[in-house]
Amino acid sequence: MQDAAATSLPASDSTACPGVVQVAVPVPLYRLFDYLPPPEQLSPGRGSRVLVPFGRRMLVGIVVGQRPPLDDSQLTLKPIEQVLDYELIDNELLGVLEWTTGYYAAPPGELVGHILPRALRKTIAVRAPPPGWFRITEKGKAAELDRAPRQARVQTLLGCRPLQREALLADGASADALRRMLAAGLIEACTRPSAVPQPGPELNRDQRLALARILRARSRFQALVLAGVTGSGKTEVYLQAARHLLRRGRQILILLPEIGLTPQFVRRLESRLGHPAWVYHSGLSDGERLATWQAAQDGTARLLVGTRSAVFLPLRAAGLIVVDEEHDSSFKQFDGMRYHGRDVAVLRASRLGIPIVLGSATPSLESLLNCERQRYQLLELPKRAGTAAQPRWHIHDPCGQPIEDGLTEELRKRIRARLEMGQQVLIYRNRRGFAPVLMCNECGWQADCDHCSAHLTWHRGARRLNCHHCGSWRAAPPRCPECQSPQLEALGAGTERIEAAMEQHFPDYPVLRADRDRIRKREDFEQLLDQVSTGKPCILVGTQMLAKGHHLPGIGLAIILDTDQLLFSADFRAPERLSQAVVQVAGRAGREQPGEFILQSRHPEHPLIQMLANSNYLSSAKLLLEERKMADLPPCWSLAMLRAESRDPAQARDFLASLVPAIDTRRIRIAGPLAAILQRRAGYWRYQLWMMAENRKALSREIQALIKQIEGMPAARQLRWHFDVDPLEL
Ligand code: ADP
Ligand code: ZN
Ligand code: ZN
Secondary structure, eight states: OOOOSOOOOOBOOOOSSOOEEEEEOSSSSSSOEEEBOOTTSOOOOTTOEEEEEETTEEEEEEEEEEEOOBOGGGGGSOBOSEEEETTOSOHHHHHHHHHHHHHTTOOTTHHHHHHSOGGGTOSSOOOOOOOSEEEEOHHHHHOOOTTOHHHHHHHHHTTSSOEEHHHHHHTTOOHHHHHHHHHTTSEEEEOOOOOOOOOOOOOOHHHHHHHHHHHHTTTSOEEEEEEEOTTSOHHHHHHHHHHHHHHTTOEEEEEOOGGGOOHHHHHHHHHHHOSOEEEEOTTSOHHHHHHHHHHHHHTOOSEEEESGGGGGOOOSSEEEEEEETTTOGGGBOOSSSOOBHHHHHHHHHHHHTOEEEEEESSOOHHHHHHHHTTSEEEEEEOSOSTTOOOOEEEEEOOTTSOOBTTBOHHHHHHHHHHHHTTOEEEEEOOOOSSBSEEEETTTOOBOBOSSSSSBOEEETTTTEEEOTTTOOEEEOOSSOTTTOOSOEEEESOOHHHHHHHHHHHOTTSOEEEESTTTOOSHHHHHHHHHHHHTOOOOEEEESGGGGSSOOOTTEEEEEEOOOHHHHTOSOTTHHHHHHHHHHHHHTTSOSSSOOEEEEEOSOTTOHHHHHHHHSOHHHHHHHHHHHHHHTTOTTTSEEEEEEEEESSHHHHHHHHHHHGGGSOTTTSEEEEEEEEEEEEETTEEEEEEEEEESSHHHHHHHHHHHHHHHHTOGGGGGSEEEEEESOSOO
16 A cells, blocks of 8 residues: 555635645545645546546546645645646546445445446556547548558458458458548448348237336336346336336446356347447457447447446436346446445436346345335236246155266166157256366365365366366366375266266267356357257256346256255355255246246255245245344345455454444444354455344444544554455345
């Protein structure tokens, strides 16, 4: 951490000096910094992007306010180096970011990194990205280009329609030719062409009702939870709502979980809505992100589709926000400013005065509680659209049967039967790698991570032992490092092992694996979905990647293997997660023909399993919510975590313990310091103080008071600490 560049001082009534500018600077300190206006430019207003000296560096910050001129001690303040953009960020977005940093107890400077795309955070000028689309001009049509074959090629390609830069480059154009032609006025940049929107299916009664409710709220804030069973046609409802609002010239923002943002989905949006979709996610280059950001800001982009971070895109004429798969935990940021994209989206919609739709087959308990408290409105789509029915359920208890590579003989039989009927089979196992544990049969040694309190996962194909928590790895040993025995045994089965077993048992059918080892890019996933959508029989083995709303019409049998771990987890959210996984996986089966779902569990009598088997998700969720209420747990009570991490376990624990006396336990309840479920990660011991209150404001006040206290403590500078408000990770 660095010395403060400037100090805040009390205001005086001197009028001779110019006002002092308050700047959010991207440093991890809980304060704003004061600067003098730049000597040769106008004083920048709120939302301006400025370059400021900070210690020995120059940083890009955002002006959040002005204060009255100070007395002569202001002479120690440094001037702003340069105003890069006057009032770039409007009040609405800046206000949302200020609220977000406050609510999630993050340093105010965090807002800079979320409000600006990376290209605008650099101190050197970033060249505007080359235009994405080109069309030919009249001059270009008439030009004689015989002596410049590359340019002639562009002329031909653009002859009948605008094209994307990538398409031109792939088809014989060169970047140089494009540049020259642009400069000569032979071609010009254009936005992506709109197409005629394709009509969708006629909505059924439930869908029409949901659509009417959304549109009734079209010019005011209303959060609507669209709880539709898998395949009920939720997406069709968003699409119709979006279409109405696009026609009124409004912008639509659609937020999706990481893995949901496939090119396939983007194409569906574009063809149905007739507008180009501007995407925003971490896989884009800085220039691409900048292009979308600017198009969102100037209103060129009508249809915006992105992951969590897109919630902070500037919007000029917002009309509707959609959060698809709103229960998905990838909406929560796990480092830096630990915000929840869904919850920020709701706040944003309320500030913008527009409706927001939170869609899911398995809504979070948070959203359901908000419906119960009548803050949000619940819209149900209880039946599958069209003719498809929900699959038949079986609970399979492997007790007494040998399990080979994760599956029993009985399961293999059922898989074979489905394949022979020409159907596809999905096997869900939320564990990557070959085996979660590698153990020595002679001495009991187990391969553990040196840096985490966790086993290493054996990845047989890569011949490695990988830690899934810190990313470290080592070569898989041929024999036990303790006793030299060659009798190493792989315990349990991850996706890699199940894939291998399936290939061995069913050599005549393709086996496709979907997990982070196999699917590294969105394109990989797209390819896999394309292959599955041919409808030919195959076996699909994968992690939660497969349980996320994708439409896989050919699946006749879906199997979920690892439920038992979640039945006995220390995490109070485990039953909710299990219910969601089960319902989502079951929902993959039988989209177009009668399907079957098998849940493998050694505890078929467990009340949660029974509940899921015998009732629908919403009634199960209601019971889970009752349990949370009785235990004063979120979402009924508010929870925040103060975490400390250190290489020395005592230091982290003692630091938290030393804060306990300062907390007003009449207003909030605390527990701990307690070890995190993963007690050690990447060499750091992790402890946390649970802070809980029925009243969210009381909790917020207590957090703010604690921040002040911690910032004054020398001990705080010797370890890592942070707050996690509404934590999802325990
Ligand atoms: P969800 O988002 O709820 O999973 P989708 O909107 O993707 O569901 O719809 C699932 C399938 O059902 C899609 O193939 C879609 O075209 C079809 N569908 C949706 N609504 C209807 C309808 N009213 N009539 C016929 N088919 C529909
Ligand atoms: Zn051994
Ligand atoms: Zn590790």
